[in-house]
Amino acid sequence: MENPVPDHVPPEMVRDFSLFTSPGMSPTPNGDPHAAVACVHSGPPIFYSPLNTRDGRGTWVITRASDQRRVLQDTETFSSHRSIFASALGESWPMIPLELDPPAHGAFRSLLNPLFSPKRVAALEPAVRERAIRLIDGIAASGTSCDVMKDFAFPFTVNIFLHLLGLPDDRIDTFVGWGRDLLHGDDVKRPAAARTIVSFIDELAAARRNDLLDDFMTFVVQAQVEGRRLTKQEVRGVGVLVFVAGLDTVAAAIGFDLAYLARNLKDQELLRSEPGRIVAAAEELLRAYPTVQLIRVATKDIYFEGAPIRKGDYVSCATMIANRDPAEFECPNTVDLAREDNRHATFGYGPHRCLGSHLARREIVVGLEEWLARIPAFRIKNGTAPITSGGHVFGIENLILDWS
Numbered sequence: 001m002e003n004p005v006p007d008h009v010p011p012e013m014v015r016d017f018s019l020f021t022s023p024g025m026s027p028t029p030n031g032d033p034h035a036a037v038a039c040v041h042s043g044p045p046i047f048y049s050p051l052n053t054r055d056g057r058g059t060w061v062i063t064r065a066s067d068q069r070r071v072l073q074d075t076e077t078f079s080s081h082r083s084i085f086a087s088a089l090g091e092s093w094p095m096i097p098l099e100l101d102p103p104a105h106g107a108f109r110s111l112l113n114p115l116f117s118p119k120r121v122a123a124l125e126p127a128v129r130e131r132a133i134r135l136i137d138g139i140a141a142s143g144t145s146c147d148v149m150k151d152f153a154f155p156f157t158v159n160i161f162l163h164l165l166g167l168p169d170d171r172i173d174t175f176v177g178w179g180r181d182l183l184h185g186d187d188v189k190r191p192a193a194a195r196t197i198v199s200f201i202d203e204l205a206a207a208r209r210n211d212l213l214d215d216f217m218t219f220v221v222q223a224q225v226e227g228r229r230l231t232k233q234e235v236r237g238v239g240v241l242v243f244v245a246g247l248d249t250v251a252a253a254i255g256f257d258l259a260y261l262a263r264n265l266k267d268q269e270l271l272r273s274e275p276g277r278i279v280a281a282a283e284e285l286l287r288a289y290p291t292v293q294l295i296r297v298a299t300k301d302i303y304f305e306g307a308p309i310r311k312g313d314y315v316s317c318a319t320m321i322a323n324r325d326p327a328e329f330e331c332p333n334t335v336d337l338a339r340e341d342n343r344h345a346t347f348g349y350g351p352h353r354c355l356g357s358h359l360a361r362r363e364i365v366v367g368l369e370e371w372l373a374r375i376p377a378f379r380i381k382n383g384t385a386p387i388t389s390g391g392h393v394f395g396i397e398n399l400i401l402d403w404s
């Protein structure tokens with residue numbers, strides 16, 4: 001049986017768009033997964049995509065940013081409880097707070113907010129900058145070319161993240177490998193990575209219960225919600241989410257940004273000569289190249305803009321679609337590094353808006369500032385092609401830059 005369209009979906013509402021099978025969504029050299037948006041906005045506000053999840057399920061697709069906000073705000077009708085991670089293991093516990101709905105979500109979110117607040121991120125900035133400078137100076141000293149993902153984006157962002165969690169950074173490559181297998185791996189690698197990450201988090205929690213330190217996991221095992229300690233499964237749900245959320249996302253953003261700048265030398269030179277523009281430019285690149293695509297599950301039968309959504313149907317609110325909505329952004333397919341009022345959807349919307357957005361933004365801006373200050377005009381190395389991929393979380397690998 002191949003991608004059946006459920007009986008309740010009118011055949012005329014089915015469209016040929018998929019985060020997994022549209023052109024550029026599977027790993028593609030010099031690919032552009034964001035380009036698939038081209039066929040979306042001229043069509044209806046909602047359509048059905050028969051194959052739009054990793055495990056081959058269909059979803060409704062919301063094509064207007066304003067409608068996506070309605071969906072993401074209405075958590076009673078559109079739930080976040082999907083067990084995306086646990087389902088890879090044949091289990092159903094939620095990642096917390098991502099897969100909890102209000103009101104349960106709020107208690108956990110309040111617990112975690114202070115750890116990722118702007119104040120906490122500002123305190124981290126010197127360490128972030130120091131790490132970026134050390135890595136880039138090393139790259140500049142050793143030649144005129146590098147694989148920016150392997151040599152800079154991952155070691156930079158994952159180091160900061162491990163520092164924040166209070167974990168040693170001698171296993172960066174191992175952790176990055178787990179993240180890559182989990183987010184971009186096949187049917188064998190994905191569950192294996194999920195199992196490894198769960199064991200790592202469970203063991204870390206057990207170690208901290210026995211021996212309290214001053215770190216993230218100690219905080220989680222001691223924390224209280226609604227006057228009680230977290231259960232072991234809740235500790236696992238928080239630990240796994242926060243660990244996974246920081247492994248790949250910021251590195252991917254830096255990769256997409258540097259790939260854009262490598263192909264657009266005028267913009268590159270503008271930011272190098274006027275670094276004061278980098279904050280706005282980073283925001284525009286976040287808009288143009290969002291990586292995390294949102295999905296919800298209908299909790300009841302409902303008509304949405306004429307579509308007969310049934311309880312249990314998946315509803316996709318893809319940030320790659322919202323961020324190129326012409327009703328929200330003038331010339332949405334043009335990268336305008338000075339764009340103002342850039343209210344993009346890259347960090348989501350509503351109660352689940354990204355907890356790590358302040359940290360992510362700071363890392364991206366500092367990474368770009370220090371890279372542009374230290375590396376002269378760079379291009380994609382002749383004869384190489386960065387590989388991009390779509391899916392629930394977009395990625396970029398093998399970005400070889402050259403400044404010879």
Ligand code: HEM
Binds near residue numbers: 109245249347359
């Ligand atoms: C450029 C980098 C990043 C992007 C594009 C991104 C994007 C997102 C998006 C779109 C959501 C909402 C998901 C949904 O509603 O279903 C989200 C949630 C979340 N993000 Fe990020 N993220 C990034 C970096 C980070 C980092 C570094 C952390 C580290 C702590 C993090 C932690 C989280 C957490 C914990 C949630 C769940 C929040 C909740 O459910 O209340 N993210 N992120």
